[in-house]
Amino acid sequence: MxxxxxxxxxxxxxxxxxxxxxxxxxxxxxxxxxxxxxxxxxxxxxxxxxxxxxxxxxxxxxxxxxxxxxxxxxxxxxxxxxxxxxxxxxxxxxxxxxxxxxxxxxxxxxxxxxxxxxxxSMTYGTSMHALTQRGELKPGETLLVLGASGGVGLAAVEIGKAMGARVIAAASSAEKLEVARNAGADELINYSEVSLKDAVKELTGGKGADVIYDPVGGDLFDEAVRAINWKGRLLVVGFASGRIPDFPVNLALLKGSSIVGVFWGSFAAREPQANLDNFRQLFAWHSEGKLKxxxxxxxxxxxxxxxxxxxxxxxxxxxxxxxxx
Structure with a gap:
């Protein structure tokens, strides 16, 4: 071969x-x-x-x-x-x-x-595990997705909408944000033009996002931790920016927030039945036209x-x- x-x-x-x-x-x-x-x-x-x-x-x-x-x-x-x-x-x-x-x-x-x-498998499996088992996203909560036009980001936008969340998509260009809008995002932030932290605070009445999905890391992580709501969950999915950020733990104390690691491959191996249940739901949403x-x-x-x-x-x-x- x-x-x-x-x-x-x-x-x-x-x-x-x-x-x-x-x-x-x-x-x-x-x-x-x-x-x-x-x-x-x-x-x-x-x-x-x-x-x-x-x-x-x-x-x-x-x-x-x-x-x-x-x-x-x-x-x-x-x-x-x-x-x-x-x-x-x-x-x-x-x-x-x-x-x-x-x-x-x-x-x-x-x-x-x-x-x-x-x-x-990888994009939807990762995002489903992140938002379900790790982020425990609830209907009516605000989900912020960084890198929202990429593979895992777009999957997170669609899954977040299917789970009943208000989704804020953040990306680096108007073209990428239009892709996220077409995937169902409710609000858009171009973080190449505005402060991510300030824009999230403005869209949430100063509260911040309940769940933040971050496959980017680097400077965006630094801003995102300052745009999280009380008891918010920041999901560490990856570091596409190339820099693994440091986390000032006093911010977790002040917001009662959590930094939650997402390693879908290990989850799938350790909890195969839960992973299978995730995919059954994903396949159902795909059949219903909620995932495209x-x-x-x-x-x-x-x-x-x-x-x-x-x-x-x-x-x-x-x-x-x-x-x-």
Missing amino acids: KAVLCKEFGPASSLVFEETTDPVAGDNQVVIDIHAAGVNFPDTLIIQGKYQIKPPFPFSPGGEAAGVVARVGSNVKHVKPGDRVMALTGYGSFAEKVVADAAKVLPMPDDMDFTTASGF PLVSERFALGEYEQALELLSSRKAVGKVVMQIR
């Missing part, structure tokens, strides 16, 4: 595209013929050795995929060869085939295509460098997908 391979840590330009051996399914694994693979910010980190997971060389990036089951291990019962599935692979999906742990493979809904499914995943860019497998550059430069809007079959 053909695959994008990382043989040493470095930028996307150091990856190679070549023939490699087909994967083999262990007893609790599934081999998938990939039709499409989602491209995510962690893919830009894992190839540089900057992610929590450091696979042995050579490995292929690509943390999620959708396709057709080719083979299953002896202990796998919930899917069979020929089934349409979506999978959280961690890495390995920038290839024509991938092997995945059976527990991380889900049958695709009948009304979902491969392109949509390939970019659904935006795939803004499609690349062929050999165009991996352009795809990864789009993520690392923070220019991506919605979801970026590798179209493999």
Whole structure:
């Protein structure tokens, strides 16, 4: 099979595209013929050795995929060869085939295509876990989403609306904010033009946001912690800005607020039933038309460098997908 391979840590330009051996399914694994693979910010980190997971060389990036089951291990019962599935692979999906742990493979809904499914698991799984288990978002509360036009940000906007929240979307340009508006955001903040803290305070009558979804970190985190309501929850999702911020703990004391870590991959492994329940709800909302995943860019497998550059430069809007079959 053909695959994008990382043989040493470095930028996307150091990856190679070549023939490699087909994967083999262990007893609790599934081999998938990939039709499409989602491209995510962690893919830009894992190839540089900057992610929590450091696979042995050579490995292929690509943390999620959708396709057709080719083979299953002896202990796998919930899917069979020929089934349409979506999978959280961690890495390995920038290839024509991938092997995945059976527990991380889900049958695709009948009304979902491969392109949509390939970019659904990580963004919607992360945002659903963040807002449900970690943020405990309630109907009528105000949710502030930073980086609201990106993959996880847009998913958070849609899920927040489905959960009954008032959603404030924050992004760095009018074009990106228009994407968030189309996803259902109630209010918009362009933080390249105004103070995030002041704008949030103005929109909330001085109270601040009840839940803040932050996949950006850096300077925006510094402002966001000062725009949180009493008993607010700030969800630490990632650091796309490149800087991991420090937190002045006196602010948590003054607001009775919480800084809450979000690590969906670990949650899915530790609490598989709760994760499955999350996806059942997500699939239901998708069928009802409440979730409309935006795939803004499609690349062929050999165009991996352009795809990864789009993520690392923070220019991506919605979801970026590798179209493999």
